[in-house]
Amino acid sequence: MADKITSRQEDYSQWYIDLVRSAKLADYSDVRGCMVIRPNGYAIWEKMQAALDGMFKQTGHVNAYFPMFIPESFIAKEAEHIEGFAPECAVVTHGGGEELAEKLYVRPTSETIIWSSYKKWIQSYRDLPILINQWANVVRWEMRTRLFLRTTEFLWQEGHTAHATPEEAQEEVIRMINIYRTFAEEYMAMPVIVGKKSESEKFAGADATYCIEAMMQDGKALQAGTSHNLGQNFAKAFDCQFQTKDGVLDYVWATSWGVSTRLIGALIMAHSDDKGLVLPPKLASRQVVIIPILKGNKDEVRARARFIAKTLNRHGIPTFVDDSENNSPGWKFAEYELQGIPVRIELGPRDLEQGKCIVARRDTFEKTELLLDDELTINIEEILNNIQQNLYDRALQFRLDNTVEATTWEEFKASVEKGFVIAHWDGTHETEALIKEETKATIRVIPTDEEYRQQYNMDEPGTCIRSGKPAAQKVVFAKAY
């Protein structure tokens, strides 16, 4: 089993690192800033990919693959884009034993290489829309890295769409941020705030960036997904015009949107505890572990454990048995708590005699007795559903408890050390920069969700928390990962 995990209270950052490494989710590699995603961590990514890919396809998207090398001249075509990304790129200068005539950037994001293809594919409105997604690795050189949350190389999906009208592009931007929200809330059991980024926080090359922001257990914010309205910026940079229905030439309208392996970090920080990983059942590749207590008639206990596993698996509940005799039941309990298996079934000879088993929930550690009868599958299913719901409810309550509406600057400064702060902002970049400088907090999101806006009266005019100038609305501030 793993080394002891530092408690969250003692040192939250160390707790995170200890957990990721003890649960064998990821490891630093010998390559600066790059991680190894170990099988336990990659299994979570595969579950995430399957769910997201299904939702993308249901909304008409198809997958493709574009080169990971981008010629320097392409990156340079969109002015904001090169300013934002070039400094953090890895650069290939030699290939096949020779120095290259033009440097190649390892993609930090693929707008430029993709729009150089779209330009060839699009002549008329009949070629639109293009709704393409790509699953890929990307590289952004990072000075300070943290497993899953910030590494030089990471895995992600990036959608890149092309449309005939700005309205259609905007619809797509909203559709995709809502898909991310659904995924975060229904699969990750992680409540998120949906909204827009401020001008200074938006994507380099976008007209507008929408995002989902989640609260971690230390009160910090984590940007979990973004959806960009790129306007005609990339079409203009790559001279991609099309013939409209009316027979005139216009530049194509674009969007892009993405989530990454960073979501695994968010998942850990949203739900896990001092004993290890806590996984929402919908993202657990193994939902139930059966641990036979091997005393007395071992064969009978083993056989029954396997029979139960077979039954649960047949009903779509991925279950496995650990009946090895190298480790004690106590060791196994701790190990699978560390690994975040949502449900543990304990089964001993005395349980068999009494026709029952002990079922332990990973989220609450609550233990219940269940009869070994025809209802067992349904009962386990119900417990799994309860865990999924409880994790969401718990995280939502935590966010509520750690969100403060600040009305004074003193209150703002104190509160933003602990959680989200909702406060009036005068809308200027200067004030935003000042607040960041003084508190390290940024505007995480300008919520667009009506329910959230009403909950905190965000439309109410007032005076800016920092400048004292008139402010049209409130926004959400926090320190961020």
Place this chain on the structure above:
Amino acid sequence: MADKITSRQEDYSQWYIDLVRSAKLADYSDVRGCMVIRPNGYAIWEKMQAALDGMFKQTGHVNAYFPMFIPESFIAKEAEHIEGFAPECAVVTHGGGEELAEKLYVRPTSETIIWSSYKKWIQSYRDLPILINQWANVVRWEMRTRLFLRTTEFLWQEGHTAHATPEEAQEEVIRMINIYRTFAEEYMAMPVIVGKKSESEKFAGADATYCIEAMMQDGKALQAGTSHNLGQNFAKAFDCQFQTKDGVLDYVWATSWGVSTRLIGALIMAHSDDKGLVLPPKLASRQVVIIPILKGNKDEVRARARFIAKTLNRHGIPTFVDDSENNSPGWKFAEYELQGIPVRIELGPRDLEQGKCIVARRDTFEKTELLLDDELTINIEEILNNIQQNLYDRALQFRLDNTVEATTWEEFKASVEKGFVIAHWDGTHETEALIKEETKATIRVIPTDEEYRQQYNMDEPGTCIRSGKPAAQKVVFAKAY
């Protein structure tokens, strides 16, 4: 629709390029040697991935992800390996705006970066076996590229396993080459010869390389998958020792195995024709297209077409309707033949009256009438199964017809221009090199499959086709992609 495709007879290479581009499977990018895999091509890769990934997991493998950057010093640790791969690598010299202290190679294959992790994970026999697979992009600088078959960047899977004994490693090597064979034959409908590579054709760093070789329609060979027994070479290079059951230290035994997007090229070259792509149904993401003939009561025809599509989809036969009025039925017939949709259903008002439809097979162009009754699904299923089987049978017959057992050098030289040649070889590298120099043909495979060996009496001793020296066995020669 697409431009005309050059016929195979006229120019086989041009036919291939025309087909790949017209069917929108892939496109050259603006980056030298790199391709864009377009949605039609990527959909084939997704089907391949799903089938292979399922087989890997059924045999106990799990997925993980390792960094794509490999420090120069790692590549250098295995002598044969660096000699084989370094000259074809892309090299990153700058990151985050600064020159790197140590150059990073973009992975051409991942043995070295993976074994630098395995060294940390393996202490005892209890940590073994490790059965990890990775889906990733790799880069090998290529001077002469061909879409799917040979490009600078390509996608693949690479399995990397670690074992306590050489016997277990060898079992794994054979298990995986057999999985590749099953995949090639049952999914791709492509017969392959299973066997070993000669010393000079094996993987740089392996003790032995097993492969599957397929015949393309021009009689050339294509290596479709490899499985390497790496012995203790990489464990020694990375000083990866473990405590055995007997309590002594030993180096770990290793295997690696992979297939790539090259398989898409193989699939095209094995089955397709002058009208376009021919896809085996098991790798077609869309198996049936319904084309309503829109005359008379259009709504009724449309409604019935949709109803049939819904029924087929519900029974697991992916079906779509093209009822657009922009293009004629004839245009659509040609377009979906080009795209390789295995079955086309034509449905007009007169068919409806008579309660029937016309079903056309992509492989043979044969048309049959089917009744629009409860049996339709089963009948379509049967046609799909027949297509799958027919493609395999046809390819196997083609290989039989284009395989020659040569007994004279003249016969060898003439035959190797057209297909596979089975001939005696004296087992020396010198003769192998001489034959390659004089004919451009190489030893593709030393078959291990008993049935194949018997078919061509490969164990029969004789005299070498080139040197005239005694030869213990026959081997398979061909020109290769």
